[in-house]
Amino acid sequence: MAARNTARKRAFQILFEGDQRDVDVQTVLADWIRHSRTDTRQPPVSEFTMVLVEGYADHARRIDELISQYSVDWTIDRMPVVDRNILRLGAYELIWVDETPDAVVLDEAVQLAKEFSTDDSPAFVNGLLGRFKELKSSLRRDDA
Numbered sequence: 001m002a003a004r005n006t007a008r009k010r011a012f013q014i015l016f017e018g019d020q021r022d023v024d025v026q027t028v029l030a031d032w033i034r035h036s037r038t039d040t041r042q043p044p045v046s047e048f049t050m051v052l053v054e055g056y057a058d059h060a061r062r063i064d065e066l067i068s069q070y071s072v073d074w075t076i077d078r079m080p081v082v083d084r085n086i087l088r089l090g091a092y093e094l095i096w097v098d099e100t101p102d103a104v105v106l107d108e109a110v111q112l113a114k115e116f117s118t119d120d121s122p123a124f125v126n127g128l129l130g131r132f133k134e135l136k137s138s139l140r141r142d143d144a
Contacts, residue, residue: 004048008089008108011052012116015085025060029053056092063091066139070131074124082117083124090129095140102133 014032018025029050036042056063067087068076076084090109093100106129113121132139 003046005108007046007048008052009112010045010049011056012085012089012112014049014053015056015088016081019081019085024057025053026057052089052093055096056088059092059096060088063088066091066132067128071128080117080121083113083121086112086117086121086125087128090125091132094129094132095136102136106130106133
């Protein structure tokens, strides 16, 4: 279980870096993979990290649309960058990764918010992802 926790944390860091640098997350992922292969000080990028980042990238437009639609009093542009990317990662895993129990997704997202964001962020993240959990069956659709 610790391996998946680490994979989620790395996926969040990749999404965060892409957002901060205004670079596609797949480019950041490729950079992380390349660095891990050429620098022994860099930890390897796990398969699950790749699944999360690539999955988010495949559904990014829909995920941002959902966050914008269901967040109360916050536009996606005004959200703290940390919260926005925790929500993006959590929304992808909650809605499109059936193998992960919903409670685990919510708990992991709240833990990331506790570790990396403000005191108010865990409740905000939990509330919005909890809403997505309630509406899960109607939220999932392909963006192809």
